[in-house]
Amino acid sequence: MSKAVRYLRFGDPDVLEVHEIPEPHAAPDEVRVRVTAAGLNPMDWQIAARSETAARFGITLPAGFGSDFAGVVDEVGADATGFAVGDRVFGAAIGRSVADHVLVKPAEATLRHTPDGVGDEVAATLPVAGLTAFAALAAIGLHAGDTVLIGGAAGGVGVFATQLAKRAGARVLGTASERTFGFLRGLGAEPVAYGPGLADRVRALAPEGITAATDLFGRETVGAALELGVAPERISVVADGPAPPPGVRATGALDAGPGALERITDAIRSGEITVPIAATYPVERIREAVTTQAAGHVHGKIVITL
Template sequence: MTKAVRYDEFGGIEVLRVDEVDRPVPESGQVLVRVKAAGINPGEAAIRTGAMADLFPSTFPSGQGGDLAGIVAGVGAGAGRFVVGDEVIGFSERRAAQAELVLVDVGNLIPKPDGVSWEAAGGLYVAGVTAWRAVHSLQLDIGETVVISAAAGGVGSLAVQLARRAGARVIGLAGEHNHEWLRTHGVIPVVYGDGVIDRIKAAAPGGVDAFIDAYGGGYVEMALALGVAAERIDTIADFAAAARYGVRTEPGPDARPGAEVLADLAALIADGHLEVPIAGVYPLTQVRRAYAELERRHTHGKIVLIP
């Protein structure tokens, strides 16, 4: 037997529990991973509440989570590029990553480079691939100014770094307690809230060329009010506004397979060119506490579960 997060009905964090389940057995094309770290994401909370049931229907009992990093514990037929003992990073499409043992399709795994911590690796896939696609969808030119909301969050903290690597001038919207971190990464910090448009204009007297919305709640309209063209706005959070105004919802025209992007991001981390801030680390048994912190929406970076 092995432990895994489960829930039997849509609801808040109170429906989450950790169960003893049968040990998974890898089938053709699958790898069994002993999880060392599993990141958590806002989308998982939305799926669990039923808010995304039309897009992501659930059967119960349901598992939870996609991000993971761990050690190969078994290999099915056709998955021979990995062997038992390999350290890997990846993503489970079965909403099952928050567990001790997880089955993963071989195409959703990459080798974990040396120098990448388990916590950073376990929280990388969803936020990292989302940030990469959002930045690349806008095809930023060197010297262009891009504003990124929730700039210290899980996606935003990676997007600001990737946008800087693309040569853009980056304005990051975040609370004051995260401003020093943004400055150390070459980002111009601006406090969100009342008066933010005036503060953005003061920080970008030449105007704003692009906008990445990693939060929702009116930022698409704000970007349009700043004069940003709809095709240079990408939201990962406000799909109603995207449909209304015709703005982008990543991945964009040059999207690459997630595993390829993941490999590039992991290499950047290993070489010291990308940081994954870790906001909190919780044991698997404290999954409710982890999501309670996430749902406050003020975390700096990623929250990770450790089985």
């Protein structure tokens, strides 16, 4: 038998349960990964909470939970290529990553070899959050000399976007609660409190103006950037949310383009990017982990260990 987090109805984290299920085995075109760590993302609990969100990802009840994972290949189908038993890997499997075993088709899935020097807990945070951050900055053509406002800079996507923007040579202003200011300064950002009056606070911090923005949580940063005169095509938002104003770029992990994950893992290995892990929870505490993340005050990533 094998363990997997599943839910039989949509709702709050209390719907999540650890189930014993028959051990799955790889089909000819699949590999099986023995999962050791699964990184949580806001989209995971949003899918479990709302049927309309789940439908956008093709998920129906009963459903598995989670998207990102890392572990070791322990079965390889006869027709699957590129991976061997014993390979350390990480990837994404929407709606089924928090489980002892994940089956993936290498020809169709986001599955990568985990580089030496990158631990499984870190690798398990990368596919959704890392690629979303990469895509959000690529959509606005961020470059050296930009002053960029990042909404939600201390969150799971924000920690990647902040560091990628600094690495690109931009000045980074990041919205956050005041208790997060020290954390953001440690990532190289200049923190600014979110909430009413955001545009005025940004204007005071950067009187010469900002040139780009990305909103990784809600739409407040979009409004502030437009008020400050940023061109809509130099503002991006995460696509899974309300429709943005005309001209603003809606994007997500699927838009990151080839080589993005490799560039991120190279930067982690070189020490140019760190991955703050706010907390790790054993799979038996999945409800507590998701409740903590859904509260919206996490600084970095939450990881489930299996």
